Amino acid sequence: GATPMFIASQNNKVKTLQWLYDHGAQGNLRTPTNSGATPMLVASRNNHVETLQWLYDHGAQKDVRRPNNEGFTPFLLAAERNHGEAMQWLFDHGAQKDTRQPQNDGATPMYIACEKNNLKLMQWLYDHGAQKDVRTARKNGATPMFVACEHKHYNIVQFLHTHGAAEDINVPSLDHTFENGAKE
Numbered sequence: 001g002a003t004p005m006f007i008a009s010q011n012n013k014v015k016t017l018q019w020l021y022d023h024g025a026q027g028n029l030r031t032p033t034n035s036g037a038t039p040m041l042v043a044s045r046n047n048h049v050e051t052l053q054w055l056y057d058h059g060a061q062k063d064v065r066r067p068n069n070e071g072f073t074p075f076l077l078a079a080e081r082n083h084g085e086a087m088q089w090l091f092d093h094g095a096q097k098d099t100r101q102p103q104n105d106g107a108t109p110m111y112i113a114c115e116k117n118n119l120k121l122m123q124w125l126y127d128h129g130a131q132k133d134v135r136t137a138r139k140n141g142a143t144p145m146f147v148a149c150e151h152k153h154y155n156i157v158q159f160l161h162t163h164g165a166a167e168d169i170n171v172p173s174l175d176h177t178f179e180n181g182a183k184e
Contacts, residue, residue, distance in 0.1 A: 009039035036068035044074035047083035071104035141174030
């Protein structure tokens with residue numbers, strides 16, 4: 001379901017985007033793929049800030065916060081891949097609420113940063129409005145503290161403890177499958 005405009009956005013080809021736009025593809029500026037991914041979302045996932053700006057300037061402003069079918073917003077995908085430039089651009093262009101917006105399974109950007117052992121991203125999120133998410137669990141009940149311990153991320157455990165999640169050292173998940181496939 002990808003259009004040429006989507007592919008040009010994925011590959012950061014701003015000249016190609018402009019050509020397509022000038023030759024009749026304006027209607028595809030916001031057209032999602034079958035999975036709900038828009039050109040804005042794929043540009044965010046790939047840290048293509050120049051493409052984000054072009055899309056925004058040409059009518060895709062509403063896609064700054066538009067999630068795909070799994071609930072991933074452009075901000076969440078940029079955060080998941082540690083693309084600070086795209087995150088900051090999205091934040092500055094209307095995605096402030098997405099610092100706390102979970103995907104469909106309940107994982108917030110803070111949870112994902114915790115899972116990926118990304119202390120710098122956790123600090124950025126904390127400083128930009130996601131303070132409460134140091135304790136926000138996924139739908140399976142796993143807290144950021146739980147996932148940090150599971151993945152042996154000691155520095156993340158310390159960050160969570162000193163930033164409001166001290167109580168979570170005794171909180172079990174509701175239903176969890178460990179990395180080796182065993183159920184608790």
